[in-house]
Amino acid sequence: MNGNTDKSQSLFEEAKKYIPGGVNSPARAFQAVGTTPRFIEKADAQFIYDVDGNRYIDYIGSWGPMILGNNNPEVLKAVQDTIMDGLSFGAATEREITMAKLACEMVPCFEMVRMVNSGTEATMSALRAARGYTGRSKILKFEGCYHGHSDGLLVKAGSALIAEGGSPDSAGVTANCAKDTLTATYNDMNSVESLFEQYKGDIAAVIIEPVAANMGVVLPKEGFLKQLREICDINKTVLIFDEVITGFRLASGGAQQLFGIKPDMATFGKIIGGGMPVGAYGGKREIMECVAPVGKVYQAGTLSGNPVAMAAGIAQLTYLKNNPTVYEHINALGEMLYGGIAEIVKNAEADCHVNYIGSIGTLFFTGEAVSDYTSAKKSDLKKYADYFQHMMNSGNYFAPAQFEAMFISHAHTESDIKKTLDDAARFFGV
Structure with a gap:
């Protein structure tokens, strides 16, 4: 069992004086699991360490991008x-071309492809x-799918925003933004077809997490993505995979x-930069050539294509491209x-x-199969909170919310998984 959390508690109290809720992202607040956040000091391989010296097996991996493990030597x-040549130039670099290719x-x-700074x-x-x-x-999106915090997308947006209703989900977003x-x-597909019929000729794009x-985590049913592709083709609508x-x-x-x-088109976040603050969107040439400076769709960013982020991304993607055994390993551990x-x-x-x-x-803490937003919301959040606290105190760093994913990295081992399973078995009394 992990030890005390006094220093994390003290830092949290101080943070709340200067940062809303003491955190720079609501996902870190631990409110949904009835406790307070651990303040992290360092991470390495499959482990993450808090300021009180507690070590955890990391099943968040910075919310996904640390697929090779924390502090991967090649990325590092x-x-x-x-960084020896500079942190930012706000100008074109050769690394951007390497990354794009x-x-x-x-x-x-x-x-x-166009590089940006976040998902x-x-x-x-x-x-x-x-x-x-x-x-x-x-634009057409799906209930429970989260596509970032831009105004027009905070409608039934899942994750920390899951609530009983209201559209849009966030204060400060006007009804006009979400209309x-x-x-x-x-x-x-019936719900999709109904909207296409109702708004015939006016839907620019369908955006979806191909696996929510x-x-x-909610998987697409057999044939669902194929049917989306077909209806978008028929209606000349852009299909975007988030x-x-x-x-x-x-x-x-x-x-x-x-x-x-x-x-x-497809959009990507921090994994494309090895966990650095980076994102990317891209797709068909004819669509992307609508973007400035070639076309009339404006989008810009001083830090887009930042050289440090590009270097990290090139290292990570090159490793993944050249080492398919990474997927064999993490998928086998996932099954385990x-x-x-x-x-x-x-x-x-x-x-x-x-x-x-x-x-x-x-x-999910529901006995019912989870296939959409409605069935996901039937989960017992109090039971998840109890489970989370047990697993955290046993040395497993999980997402502090029911409606998030767990992630396995290439650095995890079978012994890590066995330990986690033993801890889970103890919680369930088997």
Whole structure:
């Protein structure tokens, strides 16, 4: 069991004087699990360490991008070598070309790509490009899918925003901002077809997490993504895969490679930069050439293509491209961990359900299968909080919310998974 958390508690009290809620992102607040955040001092390989000296097996990995483990030597060296020449130039560099070529080689739908600074920026910019390309105003998203915190996307947006209702989800977002955002039910083509019929000729883009991971991990039903591709083709609507979670994780070419469905555009987050503050959006050349300075869709950023982020991203993506055994390893551990948890809750006759694919997964505290936003919200949040605290105190660093994913890295080992399963079994009394 881990020791005291006095220093984390003290830092949290101080942080609340200067930072709203004491954190710079609500996902770090630990409010949903009835406790206070651990302040992290360092991370290495599969472990993360807090300021009180407690060590945890890291199943967050900076919310996904640390697929090679924390402080991967090759990524770290690339960053160290690059910072000697400067941190930021706000000017073109050769690394941007190297990165763009690499991304276009790996991502099936990429013919051109634009680097940005976050997943939020990527999705916001991709939707603007889709609107500029089509000349249409409406976008269609799915309940429970989170695409960043830009105004028009905070409608039934999942993750920390899951609530009982209200559209938009956030104060400060006007109804006018959200009026062009249509919401369908994930895994329900009838809801999609109904919106296409109602707003015929006015839907610029459909944006979807090909595997939802912000209402917990929810897999697409057989044929669902294919049907989306078909309806977008019929209606000349841009299909956008938000691969901020799935990109370069489910396969070197992301979910679109794994499922064999090519979208018109795709968006990526921090994994494309080895965990640095970076994102990217790209797709068909004819769409991307609508973006300034070639086209009339404006998007810019001083730090876009930052040399340090590009160096980290080149190192990570090159490693993933050249070492397919990474996916064999993390997927095998995923089967061991999530399959093991499923067996534990079955033996305990607990009202739980495990969703997973490859190295990402979620234990839902509901006995009902979870296939959409409505079924995800049936989870018992108090029971998840109890489970979280037990696992955290036992040395496992999980997402501090029911509606998030767990991530396995290449640095994890079978012994790590066995320890975590033993801790889970102790919680469920089996």
